[in-house]
Amino acid sequence: MSATDWVSLLLHFLALSMLSVGGAISVAPDIHRYLVEEKRWLLDPQFNASISIAQAAPGPNVLFIALMGWNVGMNAGGTALALLGTAVCMVGILAPSSVVTYLTSQWSHRNRDRREVRAFKLGMTPIVIALMAATGWILATNQGFSIEHWPSWLVTLAATLLVWRTKLHLLWLLAAGAVLGWFGLV
Numbered sequence: 001m002s003a004t005d006w007v008s009l010l011l012h013f014l015a016l017s018m019l020s021v022g023g024a025i026s027v028a029p030d031i032h033r034y035l036v037e038e039k040r041w042l043l044d045p046q047f048n049a050s051i052s053i054a055q056a057a058p059g060p061n062v063l064f065i066a067l068m069g070w071n072v073g074m075n076a077g078g079t080a081l082a083l084l085g086t087a088v089c090m091v092g093i094l095a096p097s098s099v100v101t102y103l104t105s106q107w108s109h110r111n112r113d114r115r116e117v118r119a120f121k122l123g124m125t126p127i128v129i130a131l132m133a134a135t136g137w138i139l140a141t142n143q144g145f146s147i148e149h150w151p152s153w154l155v156t157l158a159a160t161l162l163v164w165r166t167k168l169h170l171l172w173l174l175a176a177g178a179v180l181g182w183f184g185l186v
Contacts, residue, residue: 009072017096022132054067
């Protein structure tokens with residue numbers, strides 16, 4: 001990768017930072033488009049593994065960004081570039097949104113009773129939901145739509161209905177998914 005590529009990567013993550021309203025995971029579809037489809041710096045399995053490992057690990061879910069940066073750097077030439085990739089992606093995704101969040105939270109707290117502030121918060125809800133749905137769609141369709149993947153689609157549908165219609169804690173669903181995966185059912 002050239003210096004221009006690293007700057008391009010940084011600029012892309014700086015821009016995504018301002019879109020990641022529901023957290024970094026909400027921009028995963030665009031990260032996939034950019035890193036896997038457009039630039040071909042990552043493969044689909046690397047993309048999926050980055051998200052899976054980060055979600056399974058304790059800590060913030062933004063860790064998948066670090067893993068993607070690491071993988072981009074490793075694919076570009078080794079450990080030193082992997083550290084650079086990690087730093088570029090993490091600074092890019094964290095810096096702008098952190099600064100804006102700090103400044104706007106100060107202002108919105110002082111003006112929390114204003115009609116505009118309440119309307120903005122209500123208006124952001126469908127955007128965050130749509131971004132999360134797009135992320136789920138990208139992750140679910142990486143395996144394809146063929147009939148051989150019907151168990152995964154069935155589990156996805158069941159989990160969606162359970163989350164939507166019950167108050168079942170998500171950890172139970174994660175545990176059930178882990179058990180199904182352990183036995184090779186999905």
